[in-house]
Amino acid sequence: MxxxxxxxxxxxxxxxxxxxxxxxxxxxxxxxxxxxxxxxxxxxxxxxxxxxxxxxxxxxxxPGFIDGHVHVTGGGGEGGFATRIAPLPLRRYTHNGVTSVIGLLGTDDCARSTRELVASLLALREQGLGAWGYCGGYHLPPTTLTGSVRGDIAFIDPLIGVGELAISDHRSSQPTLDELLRIASEAHVGGLMSGKAGIVHLHLGDGPRGLDLVRRALAESELPARVFNPTHVNRRRGLFEEALELASQGCHVDITAFPVDEGEDAWSAADALQRYLESAAPAQRVTVSSDAGGCLPCFDANGQLEHMDVGTPGALLVTVQELLARGLPLDRILPAFTSNVAALLRLPRKxxxxxxxxxxxxxxxxxxxxxxxxxxxxxxxxxxxxLRRGSFEPLPFPTHSQHGSN
CATH class of the missing domain: 2.30.40.10 (Urease, subunit C, domain 1)
Incomplete structure (x- = not known):
């Protein structure tokens, strides 16, 4: 060549x-x-x-944004196989300011695998993007390559933790405290062995138990609080208040930039980050991610899918722009998209x-x-x-707008 x-x-x-x-x-x-x-x-x-x-x-x-929660293989599937979402191409990330991603599996950790996830991360790396990921998914036992969470983190280069393990959600495996502690200890030790983050990235549903399992884990184990990293904490306003308390105890909490309807019992990413920064919680323990490529579902009382949307990497840029329009200083809001993520995930050059x-x-x-x-x-x-496009991306790419590409 x-x-x-x-x-x-x-x-x-x-x-x-x-x-x-x-x-x-x-x-x-x-x-x-x-x-x-x-x-x-x-x-x-x-x-x-x-x-x-x-x-x-x-x-x-x-600095480029680090999106800490991305379905790089595509998400979805809760409404049948036809609702499986295709992977997003490179420019959906880069042209919205995302220069590094953390990939994961969600509800579908059966048809989609850790093997497929690692291949997708390596493909993004070959195209220039910073790319890491989590073994496992919503369910127990976690899907792995080596047979254990500890082995995946220690020996598989792109894998830095386990997630998104689901709690307080009807789609989860309903993990017990003992099961959560066992997985968290595996992640923690795998991180110690390899110098990686070694965290448990926890999907939070809208169930009434909220973050109770994490509070019990902190109270009844010797594991550092940073090992437990709950996401979607703005999906209910009461859950967000629980997250503020956990952040004060040492956990890093992740806000999701999903759409929020007027009057909904949730905070938008802009509202949640502003409220967090105005609280007494440590400013370095909050991050914002997009759930890009993932299904944003709405279920009825019987757990049946009513409708769904798809997360987009452009949600991070939109959130930054909204907060700037409110008059918040850029240097106050920017760490949640950059340095806070890098510190939690032990990515020293990002x-x-x-x-x-x-x-x-x-x-x-x-x-x-x-x-x-x-x-x-x-x-x-x-x-x-x-100037650059990913493999198989068609030309031309839609013109970038001030409010991000959807």
């Missing part, structure tokens, strides 16, 4: 950097997929090296703008619209124009 042309270094000048902390105007030199230098002073590129010189003229530069970090960067224009996406030091979106 012929060798591809070398990727030029990139010099970004006059960027208003949110790292995610607001640090002001900086110049950045990017090469080999990393941030090589960052300074308030002019940066000189090495002699004899091709350099793309770009003046951002004060535009906001921020979620921040710093020398040595991966060059996964977004540029927002004056209106908060996404104009540019740099992934691993390569442009995927430049001044609103699509």
């Amino acid at each position: 012929p060798e591809s042309d070398p990727i030029p270094m990139i010099l970004l000048r006059n960027a208003d950097v949110f790292a995610p902390a607001a640090i002001g105007r900086r110049n950045l030199l990017i090469g080999g997929g990393r941030i090589l230098a960052m300074s308030t002073s002019p940066i000189e590129a090495p002699l004899g090296v091709a350099v793309e010189n770009i003046d951002l003229e004060g535009a906001r530069l921020l 979620g921040s703008i710093a020398v040595g970090a991966d060059a996964d960067l977004l540029v927002l224009d004056a209106n908060g619209a996404l104009s540019d996406v740099l992934l691993g030091g390569e442009w995927h979106l430049r001044e609103g124009k699509s």
